[in-house]
Amino acid sequence: MSNDPLREGAGLLRIAASAGWSTAQWVVHTTVHTGSRVVRGLASGESPVKIAGELGTELRDAARSVVDPPATEPRPTEHQSSVAELRARGAELLRRSADVHFVEDMHPAYDRILGELTPDEARILRFLSKEGPQPTVDVRTSRPLGIGSVLIEAGLSMIGRQAGVRNLSRTNAYLNNLFRLGLVWFSREEVEPSRYQVVEVQPEVQAAMAKAGRAPRTVRRSIHLTPFGEDFCHTCLPLDT
Structure with missing residues (x-):
């Protein structure tokens, strides 16, 4: 396992970049954020090693969220009868209509x-x-x-x-x-x-x-x-x- 967080983050970025247009938009945003973070850190006298470590962690977590987004619960959907099911119900109604022994005491509606x-x-x-x-x-x-x-x-x-x-x-x-x-x-x-x-x-x-x-x-x-x-x-x- 790599101990270089920047290298690991860059590898994940390459994977994320192949995921499509939405990921490309994310990469552009992340690149701008990364550059700004480096400039601010160096201007304030932070250690380059510390800056690289923090950026590597951020890049790794963000890229993983794009490659493997959190699962969402599927929305329940109402059962909708197929054409075959509807036709079967219609055929059953016609069968009952031909049955002289079938008695309908009231309308089903x-x-x-x-x-x-x-x-x-x-x-x-x-x-x-x-x-x-x-x-x-x-x-x-x-x-x-x-x-x-x-x-x-x-x-x-x-x-x-x-x-x-x-x-x-x-x-x-x-x-x-x-x-x-x-x-x-x-x-x-x-x-x-x-x-x-x-x-x-x-x-x-x-x-x-x-x-x-x-x-x-x-x-x-x-x-x-x-x-x-x-x-x-x-x-x-x-x-x-």
């Missing part, structure tokens, strides 16, 4: 959906299941022929209030999540005209109409459970309470 609902959203679903489609209105500014009309508020309803949700201001966010899950849909069709009169006198609708300025107009729409939502409610929610 219902378990996941229940984990993505808030208590208030469950209340809304139960209300829609028991009371049917509900009226909603959009408030817009009034323009000739509707050209250039600006939407002020959309989807205003009494659904949250009538369902008894605790966070009334989040009603539209709840409905958006239920739509995302495929449980409700926003229809352009109207329900009975008389039902909109109660909605249009609600404080939030009146505030939107005042914001719309002169002669605001309302666009009447409705919110329904989808067939998937209806089956979900009858399967997962106690509708008789």
Whole structure:
């Protein structure tokens, strides 16, 4: 084993230099540092032997860190099904569909959906299941022929209030999540005209109409459970309470 730290450090540098561009950048930086250290040491009267020994140790440690960097823990990765695995699952579904003895008591997505609902959203679903489609209105500014009309508020309803949700201001966010899950849909069709009169006198609708300025107009729409939502409610929610 060599007792000359400078010679050992220089040998490691030659190995590190073959490792690529990033190592070459490190070599340039180290060379500048080494030259500065020698000049400062000699100017302050340090022994050349002491300077050489310290530099050799630094070069040896730094070069080894480039050649053999410390191991890092691999990041855990989620399992992702291959095409073959997905196709095998699809084939199994088709096999069950042809099996006259196979009985599916509920949709497999219902378990996941229940984990993505808030208590208030469950209340809304139960209300829609028991009371049917509900009226909603959009408030817009009034323009000739509707050209250039600006939407002020959309989807205003009494659904949250009538369902008894605790966070009334989040009603539209709840409905958006239920739509995302495929449980409700926003229809352009109207329900009975008389039902909109109660909605249009609600404080939030009146505030939107005042914001719309002169002669605001309302666009009447409705919110329904989808067939998937209806089956979900009858399967997962106690509708008789």
